[in-house]
Amino acid sequence: MRRILGIAAMTAALLAPAVAVPAQAPAQAGVAGVQRVEWLSDRRVALWVFSPAMNMPIQVQMLLARDWNAAPDAKFPMLLMLDGLRATEDESGWTKDADAEVFYADKNVNVVLPVGGVASFYTDWLEPSNGVHYQWETFLTEELPAVLERDWRTTDVRGVQGLSMGGTAAMNLAARNPGLMRYAASYSGLLTTTTLGMPQAIDFAVRDGGGFDSAAMWGPPGGPEWEAHDPYLLADKLKGVSMYVSSGSGLAGAEDPTSPVPLLSGNWAGTGLEILARLSTENFVTKLEKLAIPVTANYRPSGIHSWPYWDFEMRQSWTQAASALGTEPGAPNCGLGGAIASVAQAVGWLGTCVTAEYPAAHGVVQDFQHGRVFHSAATGTHAVGGRIGGTYTGVGAAYSPLGLPLEGERGLPDGRGRMQSFEGGAIYWTPQTGAQVVRGAIFEEWAKQGYEGGPAGYPVAAEARTPSRDGVVQSFEHGPMFYSAATGAHRVQGFILDKYAAMGFENSPLGFPVAGEAPLKDLGRYSRFEGGNIYWSPLSGAWAVRNGQIADAWGAQGFENGRLGYPVSDEFTVPGGIQQNFQTGFIVVKDGKSEVHGV
Template sequence: MSVVSRRSARRRRGFPAAALAAPLTLALAVTLGVPAAGAQEDVFDGPAVDVQETPVEDTTPRAETGNIAPPAASPFSVLDPGPAEHVDVLRTEIAPDVPGLPDGVEVTKVEWLDSHWANISITSPSMDGEVQKVQLHLARDWYSDPDRDFPSLWMLGGLWGSEQENGWSYKTDTVRFFADKNVNLVLPVGGSGSFYTDWQQPDNGQNYQWETFLTQELPPVLAQWRTRDDQRAVVGLSMGATSAVNLAARNPDMFDAVGSFSGYLDTTSPGMPQLFDQNLKSAGFDATKMWGPYYSRDWREHDPKLNVRSLRGKLVYVSAGNGKPGAHDDQGDHPEIISNPMEAGSRVTSQTFVNAAKLAGVDVIARWRPNGTHNWPYWEPELHEMWPMIAEKWGIDAGDLAAECTVDGVFAEAVERSRGTDVGECISNVYAGPDGGEIQDFEGARFFRAPDSDTAYAQWGRTGALYSSMGGASSWLGYPVSEEESLSKGVYVRYEHGRIHWTGEYGAVAVRDDVIAAWERKNWEHGFGYPVSAEVDIQDADGKVIGQSQRFERGTIIRNTASGEVFSVQGLIGDRYLELGGPNSVLGFPVRDEETLGDPQGAYSAFENGLMYYSDNSGTHLLLNGPLLEAWKDAGYEHADGLGYPTSDEVVGADGSRYCDFERGRITVDADGVATVTRTASPEDAGQTGGTGGTGDATDAGEAA
C-alpha cells in the first residue's frame, strides 16, 4: 500500500507520471546499488528497480594536500579538481569585531590573499561550533567606491574538492573574468559530499548543516562586507548545481537567480535516491543520513522538480551535455557512443526538471549541449553565458559590467615604466586617494600618486596585495615612494612611513620606519636577517598595550610605547629574554641593542631593570639593577681582573637578600643591602673558568630574579 503525505500529494497534483519519472535510459546509463528494504517513514513506493549493487570504497581520507579525492581508479575521478596551488596569506586579522551577528556566530579570522581576495573563517553554531571558511572576491570598485554595497554571486562546487580553496577559483577563469565587474563573489570552501544541505544525522565525522549556515549564519557576515541582501544569485556544478537549485527553491526570498551546470535535478524518481547514495558512498557518506529513508518526506522536500513552483519569477538557467565526447575530451574510437554516464544522468534529470517547470508555468533557460562530459572545461563557458542574464535580471548598469577607463599623465608613465610586469588592463579611472593623492586600479596592480608628487608608483604582486589589504594609502604606511626593488633574497617597496619586504620563505611583511632604523643599526639583512612576521602588540597583565615586537631571522626588535624607543634583542640572550616574558619579565624593555664584549668573548643586553650576559663558557644569565650589580662593577665586571661572567641568575631570598655566582667568585647581598664579594680565583687565574658550584638555575633557590 502506498503512503503519500498530504503535502506531497499537493505538490504532485497536475504532474503526469511521465514528467516525474526518470526515463529508462538513466537506469541503463548507471549501475545503481539498492539496499535491502527497511522501515521508512512517509514512503512513496515507486516502481521497483531491478539493479545490481556495485561495491564502492566507502571511506575517503583527507589527503595531505587538503583536498578530498575520489578512490583510486574511481569513475568519479574526473570530478576531482585536484589540490589548490598554495597561495601565501598576506595578512591575518584575528577575531575582528563584527557587530550584529546571530548568537554563536563569530568571525574568528580574516585572511587576505590578495588585494581583492579575503578568506573569512566563521564559527557555525549549527555545525557544532566548527569553523567554516568562505572565499570572498571583492567587486571591482571595492576601493574606489567605499560607500557602495554590491550584489553577490554565490558559487558551489562538486562532490569532490579542496578543503583549502573553492575549485571555481583555480579550475576556471572565474576570478579573472569578474575582475572588471562590480559583483562580490562568494565561494564556500569545503563541503565535499554534503550537497550543501542540512543532514538528518552526522556521518563520516561531519555534522553537515550547510543550508542553515549559508542562509542564516553567513548573510549577516557578508553584510559587513558591503554585500546587498536584495541581489543574490547562486550557481553550482554537479552536486553544487543540485544544491544551488534546492537553496533557491527552499529559500525563495534569498536568491533571484539560480544556475545549474550538469546538476541532478530529480531526487525522487525511481532509482534516483539509490544513485545519490552510490555517489555519496564514494565519498564515504550514507545518503539515508542526509535525507532519511529513500523516497521519504525529506527527499521530496529536496527534489528540485517538486519544488520548482518556488522558482517562479526568478532567472533559472539549466545546462547539461549528453555524455558523448566533446571538444575537451579524447574522442576515442567511438565518439558517437555515450562515454560519460554521469553527464547523461545530468541531462536526463535536468530535462525532467525542465518538463516539470513548464507544467508549473516557470520559465527556464535550458542549454542542451550536443556533446560534452561531466568535467570542468564545460562549466566555465556556462558561467560566461549566464552572467549577462544575471546582470540583466539585476538591472546592472553597463559601466558595472566592464571597465571603461583611460590611462594618461603620470599614470601612463608609470604603466610604461612597468612594462614586463603583468599589470593587465585598467579597471578604474583615476580616483581620489587620502589627503589629496590619486589612485588608479588595474587587473594586476594598483597605481598611487602621493599629494604634491609628480610620479605614480605601481604596487603589484605580493607586496602590492599586502599593501592594499592593509588599507593602501590610508594605512600607516602612507603612499609608496618606490616600486619593487630587488635584494639578494626577495624584494621590497618603500613607503612614506615604512617598507614592505617579501621573501619566498616568509612572504610579504610590513616594517615601520623606527624598526627599520633599528634594523639598519644591525647591518640590515646581512646582520639581522630578513623580517619573518608582522609587528604584534605586547600587552601587560591587564591587557593594556605597552609595546610592539617584530621578529627577524636572527632577532627581535621591540618598541616601548611609553618612551617610543626601539631596540633589538638577538641570539641566546634574546631567546632567554623572550622565554622569561620579554617586556613583561622582571627585566622590562630593552634600553640598548645587544653589544659584544672583548676577550674573553661574550655579549650583553641592557634592560630597564637589569642586564643579561652571555659567554660560551658561562651561558646566559641575568642581573638586576641594584647593589649586587654595583658590586660586580666595582669588582671589575667580567674582565680579567674581575669575577668573570655570571654562572647563575641573581637569586633573591624571601628576606630580600640575594646572591649570584660568577666564574671566579660569588657576590652576596644581605637583607640590609650590604654586598660581600668572595673570590675563588685570583686575577692571575683569569684565563681559567669554573665557578663556585653555586645554585646555577635561579628557579631552584629562593625567588628567581
C-alpha cells in the same frame, strides 16, 4: 630606492586604514565573525569566518566588486559561488581551475567563494561523519550573510551558483530559504536526488570524494531529509527566483581528451557523471515547466563533467545573473590617458582598466584587472599589484601611513624576495613569509642591520601593538623587533627570546629591550632590557638578572667574568629576602644587604 622614515617621523601607531578597508567588528566567542584577514590582491581577500554552527573558522575568499576601491562608501550585491564534490581546503575551484578572478574583475558584485566542504553538498548534516559535522546551510544562509553585510559592504541582494555538487546545493539553498536568493544557477548539478538509484549514486560520491556516509547527511534513503533536499520536489519553492541551469551531453567536446571510441571522451567518469546530470536537469526543468515557473535551460550538444564547461557556463549566465542582482552586465568605458596610460601600457601584467581615474590622497589612481596605478606630481606613476598590492590595499593604500608608491615592485638580490618602496615605508614579500609592511623605527633599525640580508631576515608578520604597554612589535624570520618611544627598536632572538617569552615579554619586570644581543666569553650572549638583562651560555642556559642589588653585587664581582660565572637561575624568594644562583656560588639579599657566597 629604500626610503626610511627619520626618527622625528616615527610613530608607534599601527597602520590604520583610512578608506576602502572594512571596519571589523571584534570577533566574539560563540558569535559568527571574521577572525583573520589575508589580502591576496587589491580586490581578492581571504577571510576566516568563525561558524558557531560548526564551531570552527571557515575560509571564505571574496572577489571584491569593481568599484570597491573607487567608491569606498558603496555596497554591492553578493554572488555566492559553490564548488564541486572534491572541493579543496586551500582555494575554490572557481579561481584554481576556472578564471573567475579575471572574469569578475570588471563586474560590480562581491563574489563569495567558500573554501572547503568536500563532499558536503553544502548542507546541514544530521550527524558527524569521518570526524566532521558539516553545518554548511546554516553557515551560508544565516551566519555568513550577516557578517558580510555588517563588515564587508555587501547588501541583502544575493545570488548563488555552483557546479555539480554546488549546483545541487544552489537550488536547495534557494528553495529551502525563501527570499534569500534572487538568482540561482546550476551547472551540471544533480537536481533530482530521490529518483531511482540517485541516493545510491550520491552515497558512492560522498564516500569516494571524502570517505563520508550519506546516511549521516540526510539519513537512510527514502527518509524525510532526502525529500527535503531534492530540488525536484522543492521546485514550487523557487517561484520568483531567476534560474539558470545547464549541462553537457556526455559526448566528447573540443576541451576533452580523446578515446578509441568515436564521440566519447577518455574521461569515463566525467562522461558518466554528465549524463547523470543531464537526465536530472531535464527532469527538474520539466517539473518547473509544469508549474509554469520560468527557467533558462541550456543543454549543450557535447561536454563532460569538467571545468572548461563550467567556466563557459559562468560567462554565459552572467547577463541573467547581473539582471537579477540589479547590476550592469559590463564595465563602463574606463579610458586611459596621461601618465597612468604610459605606465599601464608598459606594465603588461596589469591587464585592461576596469575603472576610470579617481582621487587617491594627493594624487590619482586607476584600477586594472590585476592591480592599480597611482600617480602624483611628487611621487611619479607606479603600478602596485599582486600580494604586495593586496597588503597595500589592506592597510588603507595611499591613505595609510605608507602613502603613495615611490617605485614599481622589484626583485631583491637574494633572488628570493620582492619589495616596493612607499613614502612611509616598504612592503617586502617572499613565498614563505607573505607580503609585510616595514616602516618607522623598526624599518630604520632593520635597514642598519642590512635589510633582508641582515641577521633578522624577512618580516613574517605585520607590526602590532604590544597589548599592555605603549609600544609595537614586529616578527622577523630570526626574531621579533620591539619598539617603544623610550627604548627605540631592538631585536631579541634565540634562547634569550625563549626566556623573554617565558617571562612575559615587555609585560615582565624586564620591560622593553634597550639594545641588541651582544657576545660574551665562552660563546655566551646577553641582551639588555629596561629592567635588567638576560644572559645565556651553552653550559648555563638563559636566565634573567634584574636590576637591583643582586645585579650590583654580581657586577662588583666582574659579572660573568668574575668568580661566580653565569647565572643558573632567576632570582627567587628565601626567608627574609631574595636569592639568585650562579655557576660557582649565589647571592642573597636580606635586610637590604647583599651577601656573595662562593663554592
